[in-house]
Amino acid sequence: MKIAKLSYAAAAAAALLWLQAPAYGQGTPTPEISATSAGISPDHPEVEAGLSCVDCHSVKLDAQTTATKVWLSGNYLKYAAGEGIMGQEDVKKAIVEIIGGRKAKRTFVLGTCINNTPLTTTADFTLDPQTMTIYGMHEKGTTKLFHIQQNPRVSLNWHEEFKSWGKVLCVQVVGHAVLLDGNNPEFDKALTECVPYEELAAAMKIEPERARSMVKAGMLMSKITIDMVTVNNSAFEQKGFRKYQRWERPGAPQQTKAQE
């Protein structure tokens, strides 16, 4: 609780400094800074302990120059720029093969963030390939759900334990989440079509209908619209493609694409 209070205090302090910023900058707004901006100059306004750069600055991150971008499409190893890139439909198909589709599930690590403080949590999720949406079932009242309520931007990762350089498989998702409660018709539809609640029923040795009403009464569903998926899969190389491939939802928010 103490931590939460502190970060609210920090946020309030940041907001106050924001308002006061013109006093430092002789009327100029707080400048946008580059993601590689490492330190602050001696004449930088004083920064109180507990504040981070992003409390006052918006950070420019174009994702065009990062290593990932080079691995995806640049001049890299045996590939000339633009070569070895799979078509979007094929990347999507590969993602569905790796993650599984409706009524399958994978244990992902889910990253959420509030007040500039990230948190990762492990949970089971199911992919609906038709909409490229991910669904998870969660006990009510956990920290990650409060994070999502305040900040829908999330990232998920599923990977195999890395064994050697030639055998890597991992999937990184960037998206935005909403929480659905049991009264929401979308909850009901996703439960019927996607979420394998029947497994829960079998584990608990109860009728599937009973499991359904239990989860509707006691749990929240996260619905994560995928904006971008980056896959690192050594097996792609055997088919003549780069091991890094990316699927992007057409029209996904530009800021999402800046995440790497």
Ligand code: HEC
């Ligand atoms: C409390 C709010 C606040 C925080 C936190 C903060 N800055 Fe600043 N920063 C400012 C303001 C206001 C200016 C504009 C100063 C001016 O125009 O005189 C500024 C200016 C800058 C500049 C351009 C001029 C200079 O002084 O170098 C850079 C670069 C910069 N900040 C980087 C950073 C970095 C990196 C961090 C994190 C380590 C950071 N800032 C944290 C408020 C903040």
